[in-house]
Amino acid sequence: MPILSLVTFFPLAGAVLLLALPRGRGKAVKLTANIVTGLEFAATLLLLRGFDPGTAEMQFVERAPWIKSAGIQYLLGLDGISLLLVLLTSLLTFLATLSSWKAVAHRLKEYYVFLLLLEVGMIGVFVSLDLILFYVFWEIMLVPMYFLIGIWGGERKLYAAIKFFLYTLFGSVMMLIGILVVRGHYGTFDWTAMTGAGTFLPAALQGWVFLAFALGFAIKVPMFPFHTWLPDAHVEAPTAGSVILAGVLLKMGTYGFVRFSLPLFPEASRKFAPLMVGLALTAIVYGALVSLMQKDMKKLVAYSSVSHMGFVILGLFAFTPLAVKGAVLQMINHGISTGALFLIVGVLYERRHTRLIADFGGLSSRMPVTAAVFLVMAMSSIGLPGLNGFIGEFMILMGVFPVNWVWTAVAGLGIVLGAGYMLWLYQRVMFGRLESPANASLADLSAREFATFFPLIVLAFWIGIFPKPFLAVIDKPVEKIVRIIHPETAAAAVGSGPAEVR
Amino acid sequence: MVPIDAVFALGIALFVLGLFGVLFRKNLVVMLMSLELVLNGLNVILAGLGFHLRSPRGSIFAIFVILMAVAEAAVGFALILSYFRQKKTYDIDKLNELKG
């Protein structure tokens, strides 16, 4: 059964179904969209049944010629890294859909159709193994996001949408050139063939191609100094858009690094690691500092994403198995905690129609459940042990330390500052006296709203307390990538048999 | 076995009938129906010729035409309907928006 194609294109079928529904039936549209995304999540869960965590090879591979004359294939497959991201995507899309029940009032049908199309694009990015197919999905996903921001966004939605579109398009064009150069060397767009070939691009060329790819990915991550589209896009996007933007879209950049940059250009990766780490450390500290001074909740969380994604890049370019695993896990963690934080901002925005921190205060007494959920997610975001954020950060920090302790120290500063802006935000929103009369009659979370948070809370605790299942699936793929980059350490590890546990 | 000439005769007859209908009737609905006649005349010839030449292509082509006719009828009637909603008439003489 072509399960990957099914998983990828099921939302498309849902979108077609939605189009067929009569316009006036808003409730039916919402219901259908929720059911479709829910089923899609269930379908991605089914992937777990046949998945073998014991191998680094691609699984569920589907291969068919697509454009024969250009040697482009329809080639899908996934390993543990993509599996986790696919699961995250389908879950967050489901929750984003659920969270839009009341938040979106006009042009319902188009809204949900775009959400579903977005899901197709995102899942496609994570499962395609042909570089051109990957590129197609990568670009497809821009379109629905552009409309989601441009139609259902806030006041400066057009500015934000166009900025987002042009910025990312600019990056991906560079990537396309890179893809063509890669094809020139390998004679194919097939990722599995490239990694299996055992040869790499000549060193000089590798550097240029690495940079071309890196630009495309870095803009998506977004890495300092390519991050300024993010706050604007977040602030203007509707809640569901922000959730998906932060939860999944940013991961596409880091995923690109793991999937393509590291294994295809190992020499260049090593060469440019100081640059990448330097930018990542800058992003960690700089993003945290900028967050500290934000007056708008969404902007604050957006800049915190810049800081957190810096951790991911830092971990990836340390090239130790511990750090890279931590970085991959941190992608998932960031999706969970930041997704939830945006949902909370959405909940508050729906009630008060403002995102300014100064308009809130003392909400804890009116909205105790919201306060509790917010607390859990804030703690997850600042890496409290026992919650998911800690595992990723701790693995990254410990994995980076042997490479260069200064990196760990600088990143550690980010942790201190991270606690600073998050707790200050929490204090200003939830604690203190309830002064504004507009806040006096706020309703706590409804059952539907709580349902959007519940899976994220469960996951936050699950990964925090028992991350083994999540780490088990990425174990082999990550070790394979590290082996490509550092053949000598891998040889040492193999030589000494099962590594020594002291 | 039907002689091929008879097939041609029937086809051409249908075609011409349809053509006249399209050209000279004033009612939009009738015109559209006549258009179907034109297409069916063609279909008869296509299918008949295919049968005569022992090739499936004629029939395949006829099926394509039928499909297209369905789409055309659907779109055409939708257009007519919306035209009728605006003008409250089916009269073709009232329809001269294309006048230069």
Next chain:
Amino acid sequence: MFAWIPLFPLLGALANGLLGIKFFSRKAVQAVGVGSVALSFLASAASFVALLRGSEDVLVARLFSWIPPSLVPLADGGTAAFAVDLAFRYDSLAAVMTLVVTGVGLLIHVYSVGYMAHDRSFARFFAYLNLFTFAMLVLVLGANLAVLFIGWEGVGLCSYLLIGFWFSKDAAAAAGKKAFLTNRVGDFGFILGIGVLLFVLGTIDLGSINRLAGEGALTKGAATAAALLLFIGATGKSAQIPLYTWLPDAMEGPTPVSALIHAATMVTAGVYMVARLHALFTLSGLALDVIALVGAGTAVYAATMALVQFDIKRVLAYSTISQIGYMFLGLGSGAYAAGVFHLMTHAFFKALLFLAAGSVIHALSGEQDMRKMGGLRSRVPTTYRVFLVGALAISGVPGLSGFFSKDEILASAFASGPTVAWALGVLGAGMTAFYIFRLIFLTFFGPERMDEAARLRCHESPPVMTVPLRILAFLSAFGGFVGLPHLLGGGAWFGKFLESSTGRHAGHLAAGTEALLMALSAGVGLAGIYGAYVVYVRKRGAPAFRLKERFGALHRLVFRKYFVDEFYDGILVGGILRLGRLAGGFDLKVIDGLVDGAAALTRRLSKISIFFDGRVVDGAVNGVGAVHRHASRLLRRVQTGYVYNYALAVVFGLVIIMALVVTVF
């Protein structure tokens, strides 16, 4: 067996936190809250008995693999598999800590039933308190630094929540945040310390670290780096110089919280951690000296501030900082058991003092300013008596618990610590006695200074509060006898019991020297009490006022806490905020400016090309268009607009083409 100890408070916290707030009655909430800690105490006691009877010194319970193994390179060029198990470790040190945490914790829980009786968020309070107990137990039971860190941060979180328990008070919310952030600064060092240990040893398991350190697997430099970095973490958690400023502010929390978290248990976590890694710290003489000096310095420094405060809880808060300084002085002298001994006795008498202070505050309906107290001796007699016991214990009056532990610390500091640190310790002992009796005399003696309404409402606390006080008073008085030194006919059993986990203290003194030191510390303590008596009872505070007038600037400096808070807020926090604003501006102006600038440039370029288009290209295009326009005016006649005309034309055209085709071919 011992792995059950932390389970009960966790269940209690979950029950009260998830269900209790909505569904439980007050009775049910307190039954769950107190009962879970009581069960935990029983489990601790049973584990303790089992440890005494059993032959094993160390028990390890491995629950499950927390972070599965991943390769990391090591300092020596090899690689190790870094894996963390969620595992607990029980030995003599853990036994002492669990007994103190659950025992004192239980008493404070019982006390809270009375103290918080009128609070709306009763269930929330007990949920937090239970959660804290759980986290603290994880901290002391954790078998490796990562599990210890769960507890370490967990208690920090609970402290944050409990300081800000009355969150609608701005000061409380701010104090909670300050505590958490200051601790985070410490954690920064703590995490780097873990990184060093992992890098050089390849493990963060507590037992392995001590073993490897003992075997000499660590160079002196690495040990110093790791020890000092971990100690930074300890200064944050245990409120030592320079990260102590959060503790006085933490007094915004309810008084039982101050007793449990900010006196008896959490703040001593740093002491526990250093004692736990004794082999590592022993390797580095420099680190030990730093610890001893920081401890002694903090002891005196905090005591000076305690001398002038008027808020009853703040006096006790500075006293706590000072007493923890003593514990570090003990640790820094290599006498780990002595530090832990003082940790235990301090837990007894400081919890007692805080709870008794809470009883005073309760009696006066929330008044905390000692200038509005006085003469309470007869109005709250039980509270007065237990307070006196606690004060005598902390002053180091011979026979009470504080005497033994403090004496042991000062003796070991004299024997093997820096001499300066020992001298500071003796000075601090005198100040301790002075400030605590200043507090007693201001509160319980002299004229009644409260207003009429408060005087009328003034009452002794209910038994649910006084019974825990009596028990703590008993412990404060006699708890020291478990460590009765040889000199006084005891066996120093406490130190011997801890030897299996904190090692043997090397420094020994001649019996005569020891006796002399003992007499000295007792004398200093008694002198402090006498001084306070003279100043505040016999002369009714007059000398204090004279001193204040004569040394106004100095008094102001001490009273305003040496302006350290202002320094931190203004220079450090302010600096960071300013940096943040700068970065925000940079982001908006420069980076985004570049982006928008690029867009503007593109627009400008396109305007130029539009100009070119309009005049040149369009000129040509328009010219062609004009020609067409005129020609088409002729042709438009043909367009009737009737579809059938066009169709006819098409048919005619077709016919002509076909005719042509037929005739030509």
